[in-house]
Amino acid sequence: MNPDKNKRVVIKIGSSSLTSAHGEISRRKLERLVDEVVQLKDEGHEVLLVSSGAVAAGYRKLGCLERPSSLPEKQAAASIGQGLLMEAYSELFLSHGYVASQILITRDDFSDHSRYNNARNTINVLLERGIIPIVNENDTVTINRLKFGDNDTLSAKVAGLVDADQLIILSDIDGLYDADPRENPNAELLSHVSEITEQIEAAAGDSGSSVGTGGMRSKLDAFKIAMASGIPSFLGKAGVSNIIMDAVKQTAKGTYFESTDEMENLDSRKQWIAFNSGPKGEVTVDEQGKKLMMEKEGSLLPLHVHQVKGRFEKGTVVRIMDLDNEEIGLGVVNYPSDQLVQLQGKKVSEDSKPAVDSDGLVCHIEIPMPVGL
């Protein structure tokens, strides 16, 4: 990464870094964050902020004495707090001559390809015009099953969506340690991580505060997505002077996560298939099918389909499995599941060939590896 080039930077800030000891939004912390973002903007970088804090900003006005724990109360608090949070951000950014905009997003928006593209186009316009998009999960409409649950993975997916040059996650801790520092006072800071190993994952605990939801585990999930999307990332402590600018220059104290080259060249459609489509079914292939898929550019004929699991439409992303139930990769199917069940193990006749694919292929392997995210 060239430290002198103007970059597109996604910055995620967690609830614990924006709140006072009582769990309410701290105006002083918000001001410091805005000042740092402004420094980056003044230097010509594009900045998108993923900010938590809606529940924290709203729960008192809902009449709760402390941060609520039930989902409907959290959602109600967020519906009050999100407006207040944006009002504060807008006012602070405007005082420096910058315009902020609000983007509320759900997991569903990422798994629908046209909504994903729409979100990307909108955010690109905002960034190119110098606006600071502020993203949060759309808490009031999100149901438990669909929740990102924390904004860490949301920020990594947003970074992929806008093809960011860097993802910066600011937290209440100055980086990733080789053991949970609450349990092990001798834990050491890891300044560079090129691979998230099982050992690193085992050392990651849940949230250290009563207001944060993600903890280090969800941060590692986020860094995995960013690394695999070809985006270098950083984890450091919010509130440390110049942390954001120094993270961009790669001089800040914290943990730097390298990107893997494998996915760097994936076009946006393939990135969407790999990280956001949320495969809806499984197609198991026989030995011969597996061999042909590996050798012949990943194409699969119905003859080699061993089993079909799940109900899906034509055009759905499915997992391709081998007979040992290992994932070979992801593909976009040319047949709906019910038709594929009829055809599995058979040679396709002219009238059962899909209209768009004259060879009667079931699919190609689009992502030739288990994504595992």
Ligand SMILES: Nc1ncnc2c1ncn2[C@@H]1O[C@H](COP(=O)(O)OP(=O)(O)O)[C@@H](O)[C@H]1O
């Ligand atoms: N291996 C680890 N390295 C660093 N922090 C860890 C680790 N395991 C658990 N943690 C805890 O994760 C916390 C950060 O997560 P969280 O409280 O959810 O922050 P945020 O609100 O910024 O998302 C740290 O304060 C720390 O107590």
Ligand SMILES: N[C@@H](CCC(=O)OP(=O)(O)O)C(=O)O
């Ligand atoms: N969307 C929620 C944030 C969820 C949350 O607490 O996330 P985090 O602080 O990043 O663990 C809110 O704005 O309150």
